[in-house]
Each structure stands twice: as structure tokens, then as C-alpha cells.
Amino acid sequence: QVQLVESGGGLVQPGGSLRLSCEVSGFTFSNYWMYWVRQAPGKGLEWVSQIDPTGLIPLYTPSVKGRFTIARDNAKNTLFLQMNSLKSEDTAVYYCARSRDGQVRGQGTQVTVSS
Numbered sequence: 627q628v629q630l631v632e633s634g635g636g637l638v639q640p641g642g643s644l645r646l647s648c649e650v651s652g653f654t655f656s657n658y659w660m661y662w663v664r665q666a667p668g669k670g671l672e673w674v675s676q677i678d679p680t681g682l683i684p685l686y687t688p689s690v691k692g693r694f695t696i697a698r699d700n701a702k703n704t705l706f707l708q709m710n711s712l713k714s715e716d717t718a719v720y721y722c723a724r725s726r727d728g729q730v731r732g733q734g735t736q737v738t739v740s741s
Contacts (some may be wrong), residue, residue, distance in 0.1 A: 627645050628730060630650035630722050635735030639702040646735060648705040648722030656700040662707050664718035664737075671728045673719070675707065706713075712739045 634646040646662070662674040675696040684696045693700045695708040705722050717739050723731035 628724070630654070630732035632722055632732045632735040633721065635737045636718060637738045637740065638712055639741050640739055642739070643708070643710045644737060644740040646707040646709065646720055646722075646737075649734060650703045650705065650722075653724070655698075658724055659722040660698060660705045661726050661728070662696060662705075662720060663723050663726070663731065664716075664720045666715075666718040671721075672718075673726050676726065677705070678700070705719075706739065712737075714739050716717060720722070 629651045630644055630648055632646060632648045634644060636644060638644055639728060655678055659678055661676045663671050664674050665671050673687055674690055676697045677684045677698055681698045688692060693711045695704045719734040719736050721728060721731040721734045
């Protein structure tokens with residue numbers, strides 16, 4: 627059974643940082659590209675970042691490039707997203723996913739950026 631469990635969300639002030647984690651089970655994590663997608667209130671799913679199976683090729687949507695860093699630990703079946711210089715427009719539910727369209731994703735973790 628495929629499971630993706632996100633954690634690390636919360637309330638943070640603008641300019642602050644959060645580190646999201648996603649623990650994966652039920653498939654061979656090290657064989658897959660992995661993704662972070664998000665859904666802001668009233669909007670659809672938005673691709674945020676992705677990383678190749680080796681962890682050497684990260685990609686980012688332009689709005690987060692330079693502020694977010696994606697990483698993975700294949701030994702621990704865990705995906706990470708370090709988010710710095712957070713802005714109010716980063717407020718969303720963040721999901722880790724096995725595909726860019728988010729079809730296979732976890733339950734999500736809420737990130738709220740507000741003063």
C-alpha cells in the first residue's frame with residue numbers, strides 16, 4: 627500500500643522558514659522522481675518542485691526558486707522541502723507526490739504565512 631505522510635507545516639511570519647518532511651512507504655522510493663505540489667485556498671493544485679531519483683537534479687517553479695530547496699534521503703525513504711523567506715502567497719496545503727499532477731499524494735500539511 628502506497629503511503630506518503632507529510633509533516634512540518636505550521637504558522638510562520640513573513641520572512642520565516644519551515645522544513646517539510648514526507649515519509650514514504652509501499653513503493654521503491656529510490657526509483658522515482660518525487661514532487662511537492664501545493665493548493666492555496668480556492669485554487670487548484672500547483673506544482674512547486676521536483677527531484678530526480680539520485681537527488682542531484684532539483685527543479686522549481688519560478689516563484690519559489692532561490693527560496694525553497696528540495697532534497698531526499700533514499701536510505702530513509704524521506705523527501706524534504708526547506709522553505710525560506712516565506713511570503714503570504716506561499717500559504718497553502720503542501721503535498722508530496724509521486725507524480726507532477728499530484729494523483730498519488732499524501733494527506734498534506736498546512737503552511738500559513740501571516741503576521
